[in-house]
Amino acid sequence: MRTAGAVIIGGGVVGSSIAFHLLEDGFKGGVLVVERDPTYARASSRLAMGGIRQQFGTAVNIALVQRSIPFWRSFDERMGGAGDRPRSNFRQRGYLFLVKHDQVPDFERRLKHQQQLGVRVERLGVAEVSRRLPDLALEDIAFGVFGPDDGYANPREVLRGFRAGAERAGASFVEDEVVGITRLGASGRRRVTGVRLRGGESIDSPVIVNAAGAWAARIGEMAGIELPIRPVRQHLFRCALPGRWPYRFPMVIDPTGVHWRHDDGDSGSEEDRIIVARTRHDEPVGENFACDESRWSREFLPPLLARLPRFRDLRVIEGWAGLYEMTPDANPLLGEPPTLAGFFVAAGFSGHGLMMSPAVGKALSEIIREGRATTVDVSPLAVDRFERGAPLEDAATL
Ligand SMILES: Cc1cc2nc3c(=O)[nH]c(=O)nc-3n(C[C@H](O)[C@H](O)[C@H](O)COP(=O)(O)OP(=O)(O)OC[C@H]3O[C@@H](n4cnc5c(N)ncnc54)[C@H](O)[C@@H]3O)c2cc1C
Numbered sequence: 057m058r059t060a061g062a063v064i065i066g067g068g069v070v071g072s073s074i075a076f077h078l079l080e081d082g083f084k085g086g087v088l089v090v091e092r093d094p095t096y097a098r099a100s101s102r103l104a105m106g107g108i109r110q111q112f113g114t115a116v117n118i119a120l121v122q123r124s125i126p127f128w129r130s131f132d133e134r135m136g137g138a139g140d141r142p143r144s145n146f147r148q149r150g151y152l153f154l155v156k157h158d159q160v161p162d163f164e165r166r167l168k169h170q171q172q173l174g175v176r177v178e179r180l181g182v183a184e185v186s187r188r189l190p191d192l193a194l195e196d197i198a199f200g201v202f203g204p205d206d207g208y209a210n211p212r213e214v215l216r217g218f219r220a221g222a223e224r225a226g227a228s229f230v231e232d233e234v235v236g237i238t239r240l241g242a243s244g245r246r247r248v249t250g251v252r253l254r255g256g257e258s259i260d261s262p263v264i265v266n267a268a269g270a271w272a273a274r275i276g277e278m279a280g281i282e283l284p285i286r287p288v289r290q291h292l293f294r295c296a297l298p299g300r301w302p303y304r305f306p307m308v309i310d311p312t313g314v315h316w317r318h319d320d321g322d323s324g325s326e327e328d329r330i331i332v333a334r335t336r337h338d339e340p341v342g343e344n345f346a347c348d349e350s351r352w353s354r355e356f357l358p359p360l361l362a363r364l365p366r367f368r369d370l371r372v373i374e375g376w377a378g379l380y381e382m383t384p385d386a387n388p389l390l391g392e393p394p395t396l397a398g399f400f401v402a403a404g405f406s407g408h409g410l411m412m413s414p415a416v417g418k419a420l421s422e423i424i425r426e427g428r429a430t431t432v433d434v435s436p437l438a439v440d441r442f443e444r445g446a447p448l449e450d451a452a453t454l
Pocket residue numbers: 065066067068069070071090091092093096098099100101102103104105106107108232233234235267268269270271275290291292377378379380402403405406407408409410411412
């Protein structure tokens with residue numbers, strides 16, 4: 057029987073960030089991360105788009121990304137070691153929301169709120185949007201909202217870097233699957249004592265962290281805690297641009313929901329590419345990784361062409377699908393449920409977990425070591441908020 061100060065279930069960006077921050081903050085007793093798939097073939101962290109934006113509608117979501125931005129800026133240095141430096145390619149090219157006339161009051165409110173919270177975000181007139189991105193058709197657009205500090209990073213390198221950084225800080229990664237969680241005490245207020253692994257081993261620990269992404273509800277079941285987190289498929293397509301594009305795209309968010317960003321590599325000599333997404337809000341719940349290629353011509357291309365006719369010459373390189381980890385209010389569950397001591401949840405990010413993973417790691421480290429998060433007050437994201445009838449409404453979740 058092994059023992060650990062903390063066992064983290066799931067070694068994606070969230071689990072790895074929590075391990076890194078715990079150790080950096082001086083947590084004693086050893087941090088063990090159990091990850092069943094070292095190739096991360098189905099992990100959302102590997103399959104993500106890599107968008108990083110502060111432009112949310114609630115103070116807590118804004119703060120989680122605001123706090124993460126300095127970390128993203130220094131990610132490669134902080135996570136790198138001798139002879140191994142990640143290339144996360146965090147590019148602060150901004151997020152540009154294109155706003156239609158009937159959306160004006162909502163975006164004006166949102167913009168004011170974000171500015172009051174210290175986010176650099178500005179209203180761009182149509183002529184200015186057109187000056188920056190000359191190929192856009194903007195007849196139906198009232199203005200743009202641009203956050204110059206937002207941007208995007210390469211998810212695979214972020215995942216690799218976070219894991220390497222956590223290992224360098226002293227975390228041990230175990231390749232196995234958690235199949236059970238042991239508990240002590242009477243119902244009402246139990247406490248966790250450890251985990252059982254598929255390989256037959258058990259690990260004793262007073263701290264268990266559920267960072268199992270789209271599979272987090274199953275871990276909850278093992279602990280007797282119902283977590284309203286459901287897997288929902290999300291498609292992305294990588295496309296080659298017709299030749300080198302004369303300028304770089306920020307993340308552009310069209311009112312139809314289609315959004316795209318540049319996907320340029322390290323050297324600038326590769327084929328010029330973009331990644332395109334469009335969320336379907338009627339996508340059924342389920343662990344479905346099949347990429348429906350027909351969505352490109354049916355659902356992605358028409359709004360793209362209407363906005364940017366030169367995209368008619370795009371060539372699809374590949375499409376893929378991964379899982380969003382949806383909660384009823386599309387916001388994460390963070391913290392310790394009141395009925396199970398020692399069980400900490402960091403899951404349900406609903407498609408925006410990568411961008412906030414640095415601050416989430418810090419918040420969980422504080423909650424585990426000190427009983428509450430002080431860097432960012434994450435209490436609006438408490439695990440039992442739905443039972444208490446206190447969901448968090450954020451109109452700016454995509
Ligand atoms: C197509 C797509 C696009 C996205 N775009 C963005 C974006 O632009 N910006 C953004 O911020 N976010 C984006 N996201 C969301 C983001 O990827 C996730 O919120 C984030 O990666 C969650 O990280 P995680 O570590 O919690 O989960 P994951 O990366 O899924 O990691 C969970 C890990 O837990 C492991 N695991 C599960 N069960 C067990 C078990 N029983 N035992 C051991 N290991 C287990 C899994 O193998 C997995 O590796 C996107 C997601 C998708 C699918």
